[in-house]
Amino acid sequence: MIPAVLLFFVITTIWFLLPFLPGFRELRRKVDAKPLHVASDSDVDIRHFERGFRNFMETYLRPTMTNCTSTGLSAKGTLEDGTQYLVISDDEPALLIGREERMKTSERMLIACNDLKLPAERSFIGEIYSAGAIEGGHNNIYRAILGEQIVSLAVESTVLRWIHSHTELHVGNSSVLYGRASANDLIRLSQDCVFERMNSAQIEFGNPIPDWDKRWSRPQKLTRIKPEDLPKCANVSAGRALVAGDLTIRPNSLVDINLVVTGKLTIGKGSHILESIKSHKNIVIEPGVKIDGGVFSGKKIIITEGVQIGGPLLAEGDVRIGSDVRIGSREIPTTLSVAGAEIAEGTITYGEVWAHDYGRLVAERDEADSMTARRGSA
Amino acid sequence: MRSIHAGASRGIEASEIKLCLPLPLFSLLLILFILIGAVPGYASSETTSSPAAEQTATTISAEEEAEYTQNLAAYRSRPEIRIRHFPLFGISAQEMRSYHWLVRGMIYMLYTIIGLVCIYLIRHYWFTLNRLFGKQRHPYLDLNVAEWPPVTILIPAHNEEEVIGEILTALINVDYPSEQMTIIPINDRSGDKTGEILDDFASRYPRIQPVHRTGGTQGKGAVLKEVTETLETEINLVFDADYIPGRGLIKQLVAPFFDPEIGAVMGRVVPANVDDNLLTRMLDLERAGGYQVDQQARMNMHLVPQYGGTVGGVRRSALLSVGGWSEHSLADDTDATYRLLLGGWKVAYQNRSECYEQVPDNWPTRIRQISRWAQGHNQTMLRYSGALLRSRHTSFFEKLDGLLLLGVYMMSPVMLLGWILAITLWFMGINKPGLIIILAVTSYSTLGNFATFFEVAAAAHLDGSRERIRLMPFILLGFLASLFAVTRISLKQLLPLQSSKGVVWHKTEHKRRSG
Numbered sequence: 001m002i003p004a005v006l007l008f009f010v011i012t013t014i015w016f017l018l019p020f021l022p023g024f025r026e027l028r029r030k031v032d033a034k035p036l037h038v039a040s041d042s043d044v045d046i047r048h049f050e051r052g053f054r055n056f057m058e059t060y061l062r063p064t065m066t067n068c069t070s071t072g073l074s075a076k077g078t079l080e081d082g083t084q085y086l087v088i089s090d091d092e093p094a095l096l097i098g099r100e101e102r103m104k105t106s107e108r109m110l111i112a113c114n115d116l117k118l119p120a121e122r123s124f125i126g127e128i129y130s131a132g133a134i135e136g137g138h139n140n141i142y143r144a145i146l147g148e149q150i151v152s153l154a155v156e157s158t159v160l161r162w163i164h165s166h167t168e169l170h171v172g173n174s175s176v177l178y179g180r181a182s183a184n185d186l187i188r189l190s191q192d193c194v195f196e197r198m199n200s201a202q203i204e205f206g207n208p209i210p211d212w213d214k215r216w217s218r219p220q221k222l223t224r225i226k227p228e229d230l231p232k233c234a235n236v237s238a239g240r241a242l243v244a245g246d247l248t249i250r251p252n253s254l255v256d257i258n259l260v261v262t263g264k265l266t267i268g269k270g271s272h273i274l275e276s277i278k279s280h281k282n283i284v285i286e287p288g289v290k291i292d293g294g295v296f297s298g299k300k301i302i303i304t305e306g307v308q309i310g311g312p313l314l315a316e317g318d319v320r321i322g323s324d325v326r327i328g329s330r331e332i333p334t335t336l337s338v339a340g341a342e343i344a345e346g347t348i349t350y351g352e353v354w355a356h357d358y359g360r361l362v363a364e365r366d367e368a369d370s371m372t373a374r375r376g377s378a
Numbered sequence: 379m380r381s382i383h384a385g386a387s388r389g390i391e392a393s394e395i396k397l398c399l400p401l402p403l404f405s406l407l408l409i410l411f412i413l414i415g416a417v418p419g420y421a422s423s424e425t426t427s428s429p430a431a432e433q434t435a436t437t438i439s440a441e442e443e444a445e446y447t448q449n450l451a452a453y454r455s456r457p458e459i460r461i462r463h464f465p466l467f468g469i470s471a472q473e474m475r476s477y478h479w480l481v482r483g484m485i486y487m488l489y490t491i492i493g494l495v496c497i498y499l500i501r502h503y504w505f506t507l508n509r510l511f512g513k514q515r516h517p518y519l520d521l522n523v524a525e526w527p528p529v530t531i532l533i534p535a536h537n538e539e540e541v542i543g544e545i546l547t548a549l550i551n552v553d554y555p556s557e558q559m560t561i562i563p564i565n566d567r568s569g570d571k572t573g574e575i576l577d578d579f580a581s582r583y584p585r586i587q588p589v590h591r592t593g594g595t596q597g598k599g600a601v602l603k604e605v606t607e608t609l610e611t612e613i614n615l616v617f618d619a620d621y622i623p624g625r626g627l628i629k630q631l632v633a634p635f636f637d638p639e640i641g642a643v644m645g646r647v648v649p650a651n652v653d654d655n656l657l658t659r660m661l662d663l664e665r666a667g668g669y670q671v672d673q674q675a676r677m678n679m680h681l682v683p684q685y686g687g688t689v690g691g692v693r694r695s696a697l698l699s700v701g702g703w704s705e706h707s708l709a710d711d712t713d714a715t716y717r718l719l720l721g722g723w724k725v726a727y728q729n730r731s732e733c734y735e736q737v738p739d740n741w742p743t744r745i746r747q748i749s750r751w752a753q754g755h756n757q758t759m760l761r762y763s764g765a766l767l768r769s770r771h772t773s774f775f776e777k778l779d780g781l782l783l784l785g786v787y788m789m790s791p792v793m794l795l796g797w798i799l800a801i802t803l804w805f806m807g808i809n810k811p812g813l814i815i816i817l818a819v820t821s822y823s824t825l826g827n828f829a830t831f832f833e834v835a836a837a838a839h840l841d842g843s844r845e846r847i848r849l850m851p852f853i854l855l856g857f858l859a860s861l862f863a864v865t866r867i868s869l870k871q872l873l874p875l876q877s878s879k880g881v882v883w884h885k886t887e888h889k890r891r892s893g
Contacts, residue, residue, distance in 0.1 A: 022848035032845030033653035036666075038624055038732040045522070199523070234770055235722045238695035240638050242722045242771065258638035260722075276638045294636045296517075312521050312636050337520035351523040 046182045046199040046352065050164040053127055053146055061085065061111055065131075069113045076108070084126070085109040088116065096122060116147075120154065134165075138172070151183075155190075169200070191345070195359040199352045201330065205361045206345030209324060216288055216306040216324065219270045222254035239275070249273075251286070258293070267291075269304075276311060283315075287322075294334075301338070305346075315339065318357075321347055446475075481806065484799050491796035492816050498789060501782055502829030505675035506836045515678045519730055521633040522626075526555050529632055529691075530611040533563040534601045538619035539570040541736070545621055546579045546586060554628040556585060560611065563619075565590045566601050598687065599710030603703035606694065615691035620736040622650070623689075627731055631691055634726035641696035641723025642714065644673065645689035645731030654739045659849050660856045661737040661744070666837035667830065673727045681779035682719060683727035687711030688735070696723050709754020712784075716762040719780060722771035741859065748860050749867040752787040756871055759784035790864035830857070 026032065057065075060079055068075050068089040075087045086095070086108045095118070096106050109126035110116070116130040120137025127144045128134065134147040138154035144161045145151060151165040155172035162180040163169065169183040174192040180199070181187060187200040209215060227236040235242040240258040247261045251268035258275040259265070265279035269286035276293030277283065283301045285291070294311030295301060301315045305322035311334055313319070313327055318340035321327075325347040328334035333351030341355040344362045353359065474482055531549060535542050542563065549561050565573045565588055576588035589605055606614060613635050617623065627645065634640045646669045649662045676683045685692070687710060697703065700717040707713040715725055738744040766772065766780050800817045831850055838847045 019851040023850070023852050026845050026848040027656060027659070030653055032843060033659065035650045035652050035662075035734060036648050036732075036841055036843070038648055038734060039626075237699040237721060238693065240696075242639075244770070260639045276636065278637055278639050293638070296637045296639075312524055314517055314521065314637070316515065316517055332525045333523050334525070335521045335523045337517075352520070354520045 046180050046197065047164065049144065049162045049180065050146055050182065053129070053144065057111070057129060061087065065111060065113055083109055085111060088112045088114075090114065095119065115149075189361050191361065193361045195353070195355060195361075197352075197354050201333065201350065203349045203353060205343045205347045205349075208346050208348050212324060212326070216308070218272065218288065218290060219252050222252050222270075222272055223250070224254045224256070225249065227257055246281075282317075305344075310334070312336070313338070318342070323347060327351075477808075481803070481808065484803055485808065488796060488799040488803065488817070491792055491799070494785075494789065494792060495796070495817070498782065498786075499829055501779075502833055505679075506671055506829075506833045508675045508678055509671045509840065510836050512675075512678055514674070516728075516730065518634040518637070518726060518728065519630075521636065522629060524633070524636060526558055526629065526632060527613055527635070528558045528560070528611045529554070529613045529615060529628065530560045530562055530609050531615045531617060531628070532602060532605060533561070533617050533619055534566055534598050535563055535568065535572050535576075535619040536566040537568045537570045537572060539568070539572045539575060541620040542572055542575055543579070545617060545619060545623070546576075546583075548622045548624075549628075550583055550586075551625060552623060552628045553625045554632075559585060559628065561586045562605060562609075563588045564601050564605055567591060567593075595705050597705060597708070597710070599703045599707055599713070600705035602710065603705050606697075606703060609694060612694050613691055614694050616688055617733070618688040618735065621647075621689060622734045624733070627689075627733060630728055630731040631689075634728065635691075635693055637726070639722075639724050640693065640726050641718035641721070642685040642692045642725045643690050644683060644685050644725060644727050645733055646670070646673070646727075646729050647686065647689055647735045648732050649737040650734035651736055651739060656849075656852060657741060657744060657856075658737050658739050659846065660852055663834045663838065663846065663849060663853060664856065665737070666841055666843070667834040670729065670837035670840050671833045674729045676779060677727040677729070679775070679779075680773070682715070682776055682783055683725045684783065685711050685715045685718075685725045689731065689733040692718075693723070696721065707754055707757055708750050709758055712755055712758045713761070716758055716766065716780065716784075719772060719776070720762065720765055720769050745859065745863045749863050752790075752864040752867050753871055755784065755787045756868055759788065787864050788868060790861045791868045794861065794865050 064075055064077070064085075064087050068087045072090040074089045074092075076085065078084050084107065088095075088110065090113075095110065096104070100106050100108075104121060105123040105125060107125045110124065110128045112128075112130040112132065112134075114130075115132035115134070116128070117135045118124070118128075118137050118140060121139045122137065123141040125143055127146070128142060129146045130151075131148050133149040134145060134151045136142070136151075136153045136157055139156045140154070141158045142153075142160065142163070145159065145163040147164070147169075148166045150168045150170065151163065152170040153159070153163075153172050153175055155174055157172060157175040159175075159177050159181065160179065163177065163182070164180075165183040167184060168186040168188070169181060171177065171181075171187070171189050171193050173190045175190070175194070177193070177195045177198070180197050181195060182199040184201065186202045186204065187198055188204045189195065189206065191206065227233055227241045230241055230243055230247065232243050232245045232247070233241055234244040236257070240260055243259065243261045243263075245261075246263035246265070247259070248266040249255060249268050249271050252270040253268060254272050254274070256274040259273070259277045261277075261279045262281075263279070264281045264284070265277060266284045267273065267277070267286060267289045270288045271286075271290075273289070273291040273293065276296070277291060278296040280298040282299050283295060283297045285295070285301070285303045285307050287304045288306045290308045292310045295309055295313045295315075297315040297317065299315070300317040301313065301319040303309075303319065303321045303325055306324045307322070308326045310328065310332065313334070313336045315338040317338070319336075319338040319342075321341070321343045323344040323346035325343075327336055327348075328350035330350055334349075335352045335354070336349055337352075337354040338356070340357040341353070341359040342362050343359070474485070477485070533542070533545060546561065546563065549559075552559075561583075563576050563579075563586065565576055573588075573590055576586070576590075580586045580588050591601065591604070594600060594604055602616065613632055615628065615631055631643050631645055634643045647665060649658060649665055651658050652662045653659070673683050675681075692714065696718060697714060700714075700721040700723075704710050704713045704717075718725065738747055763781060763784060766777055766784075769777070772780065796817050830853060834850060834853060835847060838844075
């Protein structure tokens, strides 16, 4: 009887301790005992890859480039990690040779000491660098491009990972920019361009009108809306009015308080909001509205033409922006971050644009305006 | 090198889904199965007495039984009154009436406890499944180009000579416009060289402006209240002295304040001294579950992410509009969270804003820490539960989540009470099979094992951790220690004679981190 009881307890104890055995092993060996890695430098910096590639070039290819510049001859070779490269100097060698030309695909990293002109209808699987300007042929596919001067992509170009220009980036019609696109001074997109993430001092969607200030001059007389005038105002504190339900601000109104609305928010045309606005649902901003602060929406934002927004624009849903809209300014760049974006010609943003699902420049100014107007009325 | 986002950025593969789903399903099905198994006893008991009922009936006299039958018949003869059975599995209404009122109370209480435990069980699983398969919200993560506002960084420090230099050095090097940032370390009556270190830094960096505190009320809330009243900046971030912020952290924590609805922001805390001993490893897993799953799920679902008092910040005007920092609370952070919520403000959780911290490396410190948290949490619960229910600014789900969050520490004594009730009833002869088994399974599934394990495992998966998950069974030890510590402090708090008027602040000791 006693041995049976003992056996029972021994088996039960072993059974109970079994799940702990892997734990004891890990405690002893400490295989996974380091703190979780916390990135000290934020990887949201759009120039992360550009900096990495520049460092790579400085480390491995700068001597070759210097040599090519001084001799005027091109050079090719293979780095220790197996990367093939072609450093192009004044003699302009064939960029694609043999099998590459037949396949119309360059697998080498192309480094140009001067301006670089690329043939059309080719794929460039290696990174491309130019100390001068870059002019791409039409219908090309690029992995990554870094240019010290103006980079011009022809129509129907595709960039797979990233592109950066030290000055300006011009993108031809119907091009697709996957990943990151950045330029220090200006990015100019043409009709039907698709993008994901862009950063520049100025980003032009199509051709902006020259007399924007004149066309969208603001009304002189505005009617000030006090918090107590707001219907369904549930709370006013710390410079913020909280409205429970939908809210429509009448045209030509002046609002000098942060607005938080739990329903749909409509800002009437010509109004001026001195602070920020937020809605848990859709926001519709009618023509000629000026908002000094940011715009935040839990769903969609529809911005009609001629709107000016000073602060960040964040939407958890899509945003549709009509023509001649200004977001941020040269002096105060800002961020536009949305799930999807359709932006009409003539709009300019300053700073950063994120379109997580898709971003598209709508070809026709009138089409975009009518689309936003339709959705606004809906 | 492992990356904290490695797992998060990957899609969940089909095989992993197969591994993840059975655990909560199994747990819920088991409870359902037990409940259904107990139902026939309940369903048939109206017309046919169960053996237990017969056994009880022998103790009732013939006159009493006749009177009871007569009363019952009278009730049934009234068409407008319908006899309803309480949904107590395994015990009929007839049986219930036969019990002494005290026993009936015990049974009701036990089933209430089981119900509460079930609610927490569902909550844990819901959060974890949302984190694994739901849409993730990081609305302010992209905001890295803006006109950055002035910000003040507050660092309460009491005898922190070993760690204070590290955080100040890290803050000097952060990526934020230097003219817009003021660092205020608060030397709260330190007896070591903390004050001298602060003065040395201040002499070298004008933006470091230490405050030396020699008197006043004890506690972090009191310290913050005193200093915040003198500030002019709208955004105030708070760090503990043992934290090391990364270069991009300040911008990430300030970004949500551009949203006019945000009253407070909370980042993620990551233990730095993981490999010290078993306790630090367990706390590493627990923290991962708490932040990577719990907090982020609440953010995803528009519930109540909690401001944790460090690696975060508040909008000064919003906090002042709801009464400022509370110096009479042991959990000033929880207190601030709820007052902001009641004032119509939201707390934003930024899961990618990580910061290292030093977790307790010995049990007495850990027990003191969790006791303080429990005490502060319970204070907040007593203060704001009613107001939260009445609040016009919060949605139904915010109310529900807010109440459950407030009650989380009370579940320890409640569950112990449940066990006592179940065992007592068992020995009293009320031994329906459902009672103890249901409590056992739900308790096990809620706080002790399955749900917590599932949450921690999901967090480890999202963090890309692999081997540390082997330590998961040890969390049971931490759970048991917490159960008794929290129960002790909660009972002490509930007893009127024991409640003190002042706040006794037990500071968590910070040592130089390993490595």
